[in-house]
Amino acid sequence: MHQIITAEFIAPQIKKFIVEAPLIARKRQPGQFVILRVWEKGERIPLTIVDGDPAQGTITLIVQGIGKTTRHLNLLSAGDYIHDLVGPLGRPTHIDKFGLTVCVSGGVGTAEALPIAKALKQAGNQVIAIVGARQRELIICESEMRAVCDEVLISTDDGSYGIKGFVTQVLQDLLQRHRPDFILAVGPLPMMAAVAEQTRPFGIKTMVSLNSIMVDGTGMCGGCRATVADKTVFVCVDGPEFDGHQVDFAEIGRRQRQFVEFEAQALREFEQTPPPVHHCRLSEQLNPQAEE
Amino acid sequence: MANQILSKKERLAIPRQKMPEQPPQIRNRNFEEVNLGFDVETAVREAQRCLNCPKSTCIDGCPVRIKIPAFIQLIAVRDFLGAARKIKEDNLLPAVCGRVCPQEEQCEKTCILKGKFEPVAIGRLERFVADYERQQNSATAFPKNAKLTGKKVAVVGSGPAGLACASDLVQRGHAVTVFEALHEFGGVLVYGIPEFRLPKKILRFEINNLRQMGVEFVANFIVGKTMTIDELLTTGGYQAVFLGVGAGLPWFMNIPGENLMGVYSANEYLTRVNLMRAYEFPSTDTPVRHGKNVVVVGGGNTAMDAVRTAKRLGAETATIVYRRSEVEMPARIEEVHHAREEGIIFRTLTNPIEFVADGTGWVHKARCLRMELGEPDASGRRRPVPIAGSEFEIETDLVIMAIGNGSNPLISQTTPDLRCNKWGNILAEPESGRTSKPGVFAGGDIVTGGATVILAMGAGRSAAQAIDEYLQTGQWSFDI
Numbered sequence: 057m058h059q060i061i062t063a064e065f066i067a068p069q070i071k072k073f074i075v076e077a078p079l080i081a082r083k084r085q086p087g088q089f090v091i092l093r094v095w096e097k098g099e100r101i102p103l104t105i106v107d108g109d110p111a112q113g114t115i116t117l118i119v120q121g122i123g124k125t126t127r128h129l130n131l132l133s134a135g136d137y138i139h140d141l142v143g144p145l146g147r148p149t150h151i152d153k154f155g156l157t158v159c160v161s162g163g164v165g166t167a168e169a170l171p172i173a174k175a176l177k178q179a180g181n182q183v184i185a186i187v188g189a190r191q192r193e194l195i196i197c198e199s200e201m202r203a204v205c206d207e208v209l210i211s212t213d214d215g216s217y218g219i220k221g222f223v224t225q226v227l228q229d230l231l232q233r234h235r236p237d238f239i240l241a242v243g244p245l246p247m248m249a250a251v252a253e254q255t256r257p258f259g260i261k262t263m264v265s266l267n268s269i270m271v272d273g274t275g276m277c278g279g280c281r282a283t284v285a286d287k288t289v290f291v292c293v294d295g296p297e298f299d300g301h302q303v304d305f306a307e308i309g310r311r312q313r314q315f316v317e318f319e320a321q322a323l324r325e326f327e328q329t330p331p332p333v334h335h336c337r338l339s340e341q342l343n344p345q346a347e348e
Numbered sequence: 349m350a351n352q353i354l355s356k357k358e359r360l361a362i363p364r365q366k367m368p369e370q371p372p373q374i375r376n377r378n379f380e381e382v383n384l385g386f387d388v389e390t391a392v393r394e395a396q397r398c399l400n401c402p403k404s405t406c407i408d409g410c411p412v413r414i415k416i417p418a419f420i421q422l423i424a425v426r427d428f429l430g431a432a433r434k435i436k437e438d439n440l441l442p443a444v445c446g447r448v449c450p451q452e453e454q455c456e457k458t459c460i461l462k463g464k465f466e467p468v469a470i471g472r473l474e475r476f477v478a479d480y481e482r483q484q485n486s487a488t489a490f491p492k493n494a495k496l497t498g499k500k501v502a503v504v505g506s507g508p509a510g511l512a513c514a515s516d517l518v519q520r521g522h523a524v525t526v527f528e529a530l531h532e533f534g535g536v537l538v539y540g541i542p543e544f545r546l547p548k549k550i551l552r553f554e555i556n557n558l559r560q561m562g563v564e565f566v567a568n569f570i571v572g573k574t575m576t577i578d579e580l581l582t583t584g585g586y587q588a589v590f591l592g593v594g595a596g597l598p599w600f601m602n603i604p605g606e607n608l609m610g611v612y613s614a615n616e617y618l619t620r621v622n623l624m625r626a627y628e629f630p631s632t633d634t635p636v637r638h639g640k641n642v643v644v645v646g647g648g649n650t651a652m653d654a655v656r657t658a659k660r661l662g663a664e665t666a667t668i669v670y671r672r673s674e675v676e677m678p679a680r681i682e683e684v685h686h687a688r689e690e691g692i693i694f695r696t697l698t699n700p701i702e703f704v705a706d707g708t709g710w711v712h713k714a715r716c717l718r719m720e721l722g723e724p725d726a727s728g729r730r731r732p733v734p735i736a737g738s739e740f741e742i743e744t745d746l747v748i749m750a751i752g753n754g755s756n757p758l759i760s761q762t763t764p765d766l767r768c769n770k771w772g773n774i775l776a777e778p779e780s781g782r783t784s785k786p787g788v789f790a791g792g793d794i795v796t797g798g799a800t801v802i803l804a805m806g807a808g809r810s811a812a813q814a815i816d817e818y819l820q821t822g823q824w825s826f827d828i
Contacts, residue, residue, distance in 0.1 A: 079574050099633040140531040142568040274529050275756050276596040277616035281607055307607055310709040314609045318635030325630050
């Protein structure tokens with residue numbers, strides 16, 4: 057059981073949680089993730105660790121409510137508990153002094169790019185962030201990004217904020233003026249695939265952060281497997297970041313859709329009868345072990 | 349029936365008692381336990397078959413050396429709780445072992461009756477005793493722990509090796525913490541072995557017994573990630589660490605189409621169903637694909653568990669594809685027999701070479717070759733050789749790869765001074781479990797590669813003995 061210290065919506069359907077997790081806060085590095093379960097019958101989902109405060113013993117998670125589990129999680133408030141939380145998982149981002157670096161992120165991917173941008177800056181890189189979303193309200197972590205980057209370029213699909221268009225267009229313009237030494241792309245799969253295609257002709261090292269379906273997150277189930285450089289990798293233990301020029305994006309796209317019908321069914325039932333979110337603290341203390 | 353003194357001849361005349369089972373055509377539609385267990389009279393009758401031979405060869409067949417004739421004699425005189433106490437002198441998880449041990453390869457193989465007669469049903473009797481005790485709600489059979497030593501041991505992994513090691517250490521008076529990566533305890537017993545072979549509530553009961561004996565259990569804790577072994581040994585305050593983390597990295601065949609939609613590892617499939625209870629979806633949140641024509645590749649117990657699970661989830665055909673013949677199958681005979689009764693199709697001497705997708709990216713066909721057996725290979729089993737021109741296809745919409753597990757890298761990655769072999773298995777002395785890193789012991793599948801529950805338990809127990817010695821003497825040697 058991990059207590060939620062603060063919980064606030066930072067955009068429509070996007071909630072920021074600060075969660076008590078002292079051991080994870082102490083160990084986590086940029087690029088790593090946790091696996092959590094919201095309740096005793098919940099599924100296990102991976103979520104990137106956005107930030108950690110070893111002194112306070114907390115980590116930050118930013119969650120976009122899309123499917124049942126993320127919507128359920130976003131019903132929780134300060135004082136509530138996350139049933140299970142384990143980590144930090146995955147290999148940390150390889151941070152080095154590259155020179156000019158660009159972090160391209162879309163939607164909630166910006167939350168995942170933030171700790172990496174911060175680490176790149178601390179390692180002495182020049183960091184440009186390209187942050188995109190469908191519309192202004194969905195641009196998240198802008199001020200945090202501005203605090204750690206040399207420059208933040210914003211685009212929205214509808215032009216309600218920043219440049220009208222996709223992050224790839226902003227990157228295209230940038231590539232005409234600059235020759236970055238390192239690019240990180242985090243966001244929807246088609247966006248990461250498009251960025252990798254853009255940088256391929258220039259031979260710019262481009263890392264992408266894959267968000268596969270996982271169960272255990274420790275290499276045991278192999279559900280997260282992907283093909284990178286013609287070899288099968290497990291995203292949970294070999295990743296989550298890989299060379300974007302070597303990733304078989306089409307395969308990952310298919311594998312991510314393996315459960316769409318189930319996901320739709322679960323969401324429908326969730327919307328009809330949302331689960332109770334009130335936690336009886338006393339019963340939790342009396343029965344720390346989940347019983348069937 | 350009174351407490352009879354039977355002659356040897358009378359004992360030999362009693363037939364081996366059959367295990368009552370759910371009928372195959374009913375059980376292959378539910379997740380209730382297949383074997384229903386002996387009732388009291390059947391158990392006593394079976395116990396009367398034991399000749400109580402002075403040279404108890406059965407004990408030699410048991411990796412944890414349960415005093416088999418002694419507990420069976422107690423059953424024969426109807427002291428069932430006494431029998432439970434007797435078993436627990438050597439094994440604190442009898443309800444588990446009575447169900448999942450391959451007794452036909454162990455104690456029952458070395459039973460003196462085997463050959464001319466049928467061996468005593470030792471496993472069924474062990475299970476009977478454990479179930480009887482649980483149903484009597486009698487937790488009286490705990491052996492007493494030794495006086496507290498003030499030493500702390502971290503046991504990594506709550507599977508069979510870890511549980512066995514923890515139970516021995518706590519009895520010797522050490523403070524034991526079991527760290528588990530998942531949210532539930534039991535390791536492969538909870539994520540791998542299905543409900544119909546080992547009900548979760550029985551496993552929980554046995555784990556709870558260990559808790560009552562003083563073992564501390566910590567879930568959601570990944571040694572190597574949440575804390576390294578070095579941290580456990582320093583800031584954690586542990587004087588010794590036992591690694592019983594299991595194999596835990598599923599193998600694939602590296603053939604085309606293995607990453608198609610609808611192809612799972614057995615670990616993923618069974619974890620979704622067992623640990624995450626996907627068969628109750630949508631009242632639980634984790635889904636699993638229900639195949640119509642399911643193909644399971646492999647011939648071990650895991651393959652049998654997966655294929656029988658698929659049948660229970662409504663598969664019209666559930667097929668084992670195995671490259672050798674049935675004789676070479678590593679699965680227990682009882683599991684193969686149960687699977688056949690439940691309508692599982694066996695395609696032995698068959699090996700897949702490719703999985704083919706339909707137009708939408710879902711697996712649609714398994715392309716296979718027929719095999720024949722050639723000369724024996726390194727494992728001593730006859731090597732399967734493809735028959736030229738024998739290619740054929742099996743229609744399928746769900747493929748489960750159950751061909752074994754490699755070693756999980758999480759611990760070795762973060763413990764550079766822990767020596768491993770070229771396959772990533774931790775190098776440990778066979779008896780003591782001592783590794784190249786002082787204070788760190790290992791046992792079970794992470795050392796041997798995929799094996800059985802009871803072998804892992806045996807390794808956990810012999811390591812516990814060595815850990816106890818190390819805690820007393822502080823002496824370390826490692827010779828591999």
